Amino acid sequence: MRTINVKEITDNIKEMCIEANHFLSKDMACAMKYATETEKSTLGKQILSQLEENLQIAGEDMIPICQDTGMAVVFLEIGQEVHFEGGLLEDAINEGVRQGYTEGFLRKSVVKDPLLRENTKDNTPAIIHYEMTGGDKVTITVAPKGFGSENMSRVFMLKPADGMEGVKNAILTAVKDAGPNACPPMVIGVGIGGTFEKCALLAKKALLRPVDMHSETPYVREMEEDLLKTINGLGIGPGGLGGTTTALAVNINTYPTHIAGLPVAINICCHVNRHAVRTL
Numbered sequence: 001m002r003t004i005n006v007k008e009i010t011d012n013i014k015e016m017c018i019e020a021n022h023f024l025s026k027d028m029a030c031a032m033k034y035a036t037e038t039e040k041s042t043l044g045k046q047i048l049s050q051l052e053e054n055l056q057i058a059g060e061d062m063i064p065i066c067q068d069t070g071m072a073v074v075f076l077e078i079g080q081e082v083h084f085e086g087g088l089l090e091d092a093i094n095e096g097v098r099q100g101y102t103e104g105f106l107r108k109s110v111v112k113d114p115l116l117r118e119n120t121k122d123n124t125p126a127i128i129h130y131e132m133t134g135g136d137k138v139t140i141t142v143a144p145k146g147f148g149s150e151n152m153s154r155v156f157m158l159k160p161a162d163g164m165e166g167v168k169n170a171i172l173t174a175v176k177d178a179g180p181n182a183c184p185p186m187v188i189g190v191g192i193g194g195t196f197e198k199c200a201l202l203a204k205k206a207l208l209r210p211v212d213m214h215s216e217t218p219y220v221r222e223m224e225e226d227l228l229k230t231i232n233g234l235g236i237g238p239g240g241l242g243g244t245t246t247a248l249a250v251n252i253n254t255y256p257t258h259i260a261g262l263p264v265a266i267n268i269c270c271h272v273n274r275h276a277v278r279t280l
Contacts, residue, residue, distance in 0.1 A: 002136035003083045004280065006092035009140070012278055013096025016142040017072060018104040020276040021064045024055055027210040028187075028273050031248040035185055035238075044243025048185075051238070051271060065272050066183075069106040070144030072097045072126040073204065079135035090128060098122040109147075129201065141208055143275040149186065149268045152178035155200055158262040167192060167264050168227060174266040175231050175247070180240020183270035185248045187211060188231070191265040193255035202253040203267035208275055211249035224250045238271075248273075 024032070032055070036048040058065045074093055086092075101108055101123035108123045133139075154177075156170040171190055178186070191202025214221040227250045237243025248271070257263060 001081055001083050002079075003085055004138065005086040006084050006089055007086055008280060009084075009089065009092045009138070010096040010099065012140055012280065013074065013093055013142060014099040014103070016140065016276040016278060017097055017100025017106065017144065020142050020144050020274040021066075021069045021104070021106055022062055023059050024065070024272060025210075025275060027212050028248070029055070031211045032185075032271065035245045035248060039238065039243055039245045041237055041243035043241055044238045044245060047238040047241060047243075048245065055272075064106060065274065066146060066270070067107060068109065068146035068148060069101070069123075070146045070274065071110055071150075072101070072123060073129075073143045073145050074126045075129045075131070075139075075141040075143070075205070075208070077131045077133050077139040079137045080132050081134075081136040082138055093128055094124045094126055097126045098124050138280045139277065140280070141275055141277045143204075143208060145274075146183075146270060149178075149182040149270040152182040153200075153203070153267045154265070155196065156264045156266075157196065158264055160260065160262050162262055164223070166262070168223070168230075170264045171227055171250070171266055172230065172234075174268065175236075176234065178268055179236055182268045184236055184240055185238055185245045185271050187248050187269045187271075187273040188227075188250045189267040189269065190250065190252040191255070191267070192252060192263070193257040194263060195257070195261075196263055198255055199263040199265040200267065202255055203265040206251040206253045207267060207269050207273060208277075209251045211251070211273070215252055217254070220252050220254060224252055 039045040111117045154174040189203040189206035191199035231247045236246040
């Protein structure tokens with residue numbers, strides 16, 4: 001049994017909130033550079049170049065990549081041989097978010113009640129997802145999610161008879177409806193299967209997969225490649241102003257489901273697709 005003081009969780013999450021809001025992950029940085037080099041539209045190439053310049057300034061001057069520093073989404077993979085001490089784990093996570101957003105001077109975007117709309121002033125509470133794994137390590141992923149793209153996400157409860165074509169049409173419908181509102185070029189996370197809430201979580205987690213890595217399931221990999229090609233042929237382009245780079249990746253996760261259902265969720269993310277990962 002390994003003991004971890006929850007203060008270590010707080011300290012890491014504080015740093016990760018700041019890191020994710022100022023620096024692109026390596027896979028996203030490479031994808032943006034490749035998109036700039038291969039974009040065929042003159043205007044699209046100009047916009048991508050401006051986005052890359054913005055990213056460089058953000059890192060050098062410690063200015064957030066985007067003014068919407070997002071709602072903090074935190075994933076924890078916890079080895080079942082880990083014991084936490086020093087307080088409640090959930091309190092420690094939220095304290096890390098509070099410290100990261102206040103001390104990092106990041107915009108506080110969370111309201112206490114969805115209808116009364118009073119700001120919590122420290123960007124808490126976070127959205128927290130726990131997963132138990134083997135071993136004695138804890139992997140933390142902090143993924144600040146802006147709502148320009150989050151608002152464009154969709155869930156479709158398809159019929160089994162809709163099949164693969166129905167799934168593809170649902171994904172394309174979500175992307176077309178999003179248009180420029182999701183700050184393209186976008187990353188598209190897709191969850192297929194499970195239940196209403198499970199497919200949404202699958203889609204959210206799909207955004208965390210490196211954009212240069214496809215599914216290990218052959219037919220899913222083929223879907224990802226075909227959809228990316230089709231989506232980039234829609235002409236939405238960088239900033240929604242036309243071009244050949246509407247999406248940087250389509251990542252699909254699947255899960256077993258009921259004989260009577262075919263749930264599909266599409267969680268769209270903007271061109272920064274922020275996330276930081278650490279293993280303790």
